[in-house]
Amino acid sequence: GAGVSQSPSNKVTEKGKDVELRCDPISGHTALYWYRQRLGQGLEFLIYFQGNSAPDKSGLPSDRFSAERTGESVSTLTIQRTQQEDSAVYLCAIQIQGSPGEQYFGPGTRLTVT
Amino acid sequence: AQSVSQHNHHVILSEAASLELGCNYSYGGTVNLFWYVQYPGQHLQLLLKYFSGDPLVKGIKGFEAEFIKSKFSFNLRKPSVQWSDTAEYFCAVIPSGGYQKVTFGIGTKLQVIP
Numbered sequence: 001g002a003g004v005s006q007s008p009s010n011k012v013t014e015k016g017k018d019v020e021l022r023c024d025p026i027s028g029h030t031a032l033y034w035y036r037q038r039l040g041q042g043l044e045f046l047i048y049f050q051g052n053s054a055p056d057k058s059g060l061p062s063d064r065f066s067a068e069r070t071g072e073s074v075s076t077l078t079i080q081r082t083q084q085e086d087s088a089v090y091l092c093a094i095q096i097q098g099s100p101g102e103q104y105f106g107p108g109t110r111l112t113v114t
Numbered sequence: 115a116q117s118v119s120q121h122n123h124h125v126i127l128s129e130a131a132s133l134e135l136g137c138n139y140s141y142g143g144t145v146n147l148f149w150y151v152q153y154p155g156q157h158l159q160l161l162l163k164y165f166s167g168d169p170l171v172k173g174i175k176g177f178e179a180e181f182i183k184s185k186f187s188f189n190l191r192k193p194s195v196q197w198s199d200t201a202e203y204f205c206a207v208i209p210s211g212g213y214q215k216v217t218f219g220i221g222t223k224l225q226v227i228p
Binding site for chain 2: 033035041042043045048056091093095099100101102103105106107108
């Protein structure tokens with residue numbers, strides 16, 4: 001969607017390797033979310049950044065997953081020691097001022113763990 | 115914490131049939147409600163939203179949704195579907211006011227047969 005880019009668009013990695021996924025949002029957003037969408041399944045919330053508050057990490061499936069946000073801009077989602085079940089599309093979404101809950105999604109990164 | 119349930123996971127309709135996708139949420143206070151759509155190969159995008167006022171909201175492409183507070187429901191409707199409506203539809207909720215997390219339903223895959 002307009003205002004959010006993600007890279008890479010596709011990533012193939014071997015089981016056990018670490019990967020880093022990047023989200024570049026427009027400036028001025030109020031919140032940033034990461035979701036996972038496995039084949040045939042719905043959106044799975046991973047982590048949520050809001051202003052300067054501590055991130056809500058309640059959706060991270062294991063301690064292999066972590067995310068950071070640099071100031072109020074770029075965010076990276078890191079998966080360590082990838083497993084085959086990590087294969088999914090990872091989506092970044094932002095919220096903007098004045099429209100709580102209305103999200104703008106990036107195109108996603110398709111991660112394939114072989 | 116709030117939750118969202120979508121009752122139909124996979125719906126198949128013929129063109130010109132009427133559509134209703136169910137969405138119920140659980141939360142004790144006031145909420146903002148959304149329907150998002152993901153067309154094949156495209157980003158998730160907002161279809162329509164309810165913040166306050168008229169509980170019948172209209173979105174893009176002839177879709178509408180009705181907020182029934184007493185039933186905690188926000189069902190999506192379209193009187194006559196087209197093949198181009200084939201997509202996955204997600205209902206989402208966020209508590210009104212303050213900084214809260216959006217919660218998505220599992221999604222409903224709609225297949226429209228020409």
